Amino acid sequence: MKERSPFLVGYLDNETNQSALPKSSDVVIIGGGLLGTSLAYYLSKSKVETVLIERDDINREASGTNAGSFHFQIALHQLTPNMSESEKRRLADEVRLQVDAASLWDEIERELDADLGVHFDGGIMVAETEDEMRVLKEKDAIEKEAGLESHILVGDEMRTFAPYLAPDLAGISFCPREGHANPLLVGPTYAYRAWQNGAHFRTGCDVTRIERINVGGDLKGRRFRVVTSRGVIECNRVVNATGAWAAELSSQLGLRIPLGLSGLHVNVTEPREYFLKSMVQHIGRRLTLKQTHNNTFIIGGGWPSREEKFPKRYSNTWSSTAGNLAVALRVLPMLADVKLLRTWSGVWAFTKDFKPILGESEKVPGYHIAMVPTGFTLGPMVAQMLSQYMTATPGKGKLPSEFNIDREVA
Amino acid sequence: MNTDHDLVVIGGGPAGIAAASTAASFGLRVAIIDERVTFGGQIFKRLGDGFDLESPEALGKDYARGARLIQELEQSEISKFNSTTVLTIEDNQIITSHPVDGVRRFSCKALVIAPGAYDRPVVFPGWTLPGVMTAGAVQTLVKTQQISPGKRIFFAGSGPLALAFSAQLIKYGAPVFKVIESAPFPSPTKLLGLLSSIKGNWDLAGDAIRYRATLLSHHVPFHYGRIITKAEGSGRVEAVTHARVDKDWNPIKGTEIVEPADTLCLGYGFFPSHELFRLLDCDFDYDETRGGFTVSKDSWGLTKSSSPLAIYAVGDGTGVTGSYSAEAQGRLAGLHIANHLGSLSTQERDRRSKNFRKELQQRNDFQRAINKMFEVKQGIYRLAEANTVICRCESVRAKEIDPVIDSTCDVSVVKSYSRAGMGLCQARNCQRQIAAMIAIRHKISISEIPFQTPRMPVKPVEIGKIADPSIREEKYFIQ
Secondary structure: OOOOOOOOOOOOOOHHHHOOOOOEEEEEEEOOOHHHHHHHHHHHHOOOOEEEEOOOOOOOOHHHHOOOEOOOOOOHHHOOOOOOHHHHHHHHHHHHHHHHHHHHHHHHHHHHOOOOOOEOOOEEEEEOOHHHHHHHHHHHHHHHHOOOOOEEEOHHHHHHHOOOOOOOOOEEEEEOOOOEOOHHHHHHHHHHHHHHOOOEEEOOOOEEEEEEOOOOOOOOOOOEEEEEOOEEEEEEEEEEOOHHHHHHHHHHHOOOOOOEEEEEEEEEEOOOOOOOOOEEEEOOOOOEEEEOOOOOEEEEEEEEEEOOOOOOOOEOOHHHHHHHHHHHHHHOHHHOOOEEEEEEEEEEEEOOOOOOEEEEOOOOOOEEEEEOOOHHHHHHHHHHHHHHHHHOOOOOOOOOHHHOOOOOOO | OEEEEEEEEEOOOHHHHHHHHHHHOOOOOEEEEOOOOOOOOOOOOOOOOOOOOOOHHHHHHHHHHHHHHHHHHHOOOOEEEOOOEEEEEEOOEEEEEEOOOEEEEEEEEEEEEOOOEEEOOOOOOOOOOOOEEEHHHHHHHHHHHOOOOOOOEEEEEOOHHHHHHHHHHHHOOOOEEEEEEOOOOOOHHHHHHHHHOOOOOHHHHHHHHHHHHHHHHOOOOEEEOEEEEEEEOOOOOOEEEEEEEOOOOOEOOOOOEEEEOOEEEEEOOEEEOOHHHHHOOOOEEEEHHHOEEEEOEOOOOEEOOOOOOEEEEOOHHHOOOOHHHHHHHHHHHHHHHHHHOOOOOHHHHHHHHHHHHHHHHHHHHHHHHHHHHOOOOHHHHOOOOOOOEEEOOOOEEHHHHHHHHOOOOOHHHHHHHHOOOOOOOOOOOOHHHHHHHHHHHHOOOHHHOOOOOOOOOOOOEEHHHHOOOOOOOOOOOOO
16 A cells, blocks of 8 residues: 555645735736646745735635646547648647646656655556547557657557456557646645745635726836725736636636636545556546545546536536446446545636637736646646746746737637 | 336435325325335334344333334335435436445435434544444444443443433443433523423433433443543553533543443434435524534425425434434425325315424424533534544544644635545544534634535445446537
8 A cells, every 4th residue: 555645735824814915916816726826836936926816715626626637648638530630730739748747747746845646657548449549549659759658558468567457448558657646735735835935825815806007007017906805906917817717807807718618527436455556548438547645546537517606516417427437447347346435526617729828918918817728737837937927027028829818819 | 227206205214204104195106215224214223134022012112113113114005215325316316326226216206305313423532443432333233233342331422312322222231331421410490491391201201210210220320521531442442531521511630530441332412414405405504402504494394405306304314303303304294295296185284284293392392402401512522632533534633634724714625635524434423523623713603614515425335336338428528
């Protein structure tokens, strides 16, 4: 058995939920998920005055409710049979981005001096049918070209490598770089380290309005007034890191951010003796399956849950539970007598092109958005990029143009 | 398998049986579901397989009353489903699991939920040692299997339960050597208060006197105003420590007594099982004397929830008031449902309900007076030390929960940061203790601290029992 999950290195203090909101700050980050907390960390490390406000508690939505997988391999929803060359090139670009993210995750536990349950024990993608096997091989080729190590295994080779899998699968690919971390620890640890660096946090603080002030005035002056349930704060720069709610907030400033929303279902089981080192996914069905270092199994993969309005949680459905577990059993039959303990769900926000929205609006200078569809994998890296942009000499910072926040504004 | 009924009753204790039998007597198609192998609930639990009963009267009038209720159920046309665990309720479907038959879905026009209550967990140093048992567990062992868990049983508890259970155990031959009760000896004012509601409850008062007599005749001392503070031993209980309490049940230093014991039986009352009501998003009230949060309902048991079904809540799972009250609540719900579904006129419903209503009123008044007398005080939540395990499933200690509580009042946040409440018991053991720790730290009332987010399944279930390969997902996220 592996050791049990560590606790957080530290917790935000009473000030977070009790003290009044500061009157002003250089940067106000709205949203205490992984994007917001990691950005607060990188900004505060560069001595930028930062206040993060969150209407609930830190890490409560997608950042804490996802299954903690690193999606370095090409995601299932990106793949279609008979892909064109340009589609393949686009996917290869994305894989390169994921490879960069992997190096950040390599370093994160050292950077934050904390055990975050980061594991790079590889990822298995299974194919049940010959059709799926063909897509798996195409995916493998794209990944290799982009510099992500990957191996295809079939027959006895597959059965020896992963004896716990159903023996009649058509084949698997194995990506040694893939892994996972504990999503319950990463965001709060970033928050705690940011707080140690001097960033301020206010939870239970709901933004009701963002107003522009001093429009066209001196760049050094305050440009926004953020009105919250706990008072008013003026700031020079705002970062909208509210994930699934990014569009709602941006519309107040006349910006249209078309986001798709979907509820994702996750299952967790009782603990069993540790044996499953690698995460398991399915190329043709919705499945992610991993054993955590608390020895429980987390089973997800994108089955839907019902949308509810905040503050209610998206509700789980029976069909997603029974369907998702059936896919898991097809791939790992030995889980049949393991008990399902609980289900939960989180909201997943995505853009039409699945690329992040990252940067400063040209229409509303000083207003930034940080939103990533594969937020857990890419969140910290994207936050680091935005922090570099925000700490560069004005006009000198650069972000990838395909992440441009005005690109989707109709 | 999918079965359709007018009424589905979840829970086969006195409240559930009464509701089902009453509704069925007016010709409704009724199904009753219970997770145990036999009906009767915890109170009317019968002898296990292989035991013969020579003289039922030796087991007292409760046994006879239970036998009558169970007989009423058995002789009816009601479809009976034992060993059937409800996993979730979604739209108008009740989804259950059976160890052999697997998933079974029920649909109905009205639903009665009578989930019962479970022993209140008490957290103190040593509470997770083998040999520390709840009264309900000891009762089950003694009553259904005729096994005593130890040779020297110390009983710590409060309220009618402490007296009744300890006396019952002694009667069944279990070697209880001492009983402590946390509440003080009842004051004359409180006894007078009790007298004012004694009408219709002479039987219960008589029971209490008989229980006390049992203890006396077996020379088992019964001490008021003391609480359990520690259990110690290597591998299992070898000694227990108890102390005198102040009016808030805080142990008084210097009054500790250590005694050898091999079993510690705890009977500090019950918590209602309200998981299903929470899943259905029902409204809740707070009443410490009935076990804390209780589902809101009208005088027939009808709740307000987000479900399209008419949902009735009856019995101790809706606030602990005992088995007589539970049965009366079940009868009233059965009458209302029969009327609601057109099998009984309103006039007739009201006529038949009169006696049950009177019974309910008298039983509840008396129970409330008793519960008030033995009301659990905050000291019960202050027994843990820094190293005491709070969440026994995940082995999370008080000192690991304390720092999280500084910055949050949300038990779900405590859960996600510390893992407390994530384990096999689905937080049944630790969630009120954690809520109380938050309440004490932030100087607010425990009634202001909501539950963690309800999630299905309501009970853990094997993956292989519920996985359904016929359910297919849409191929991709976005078509």
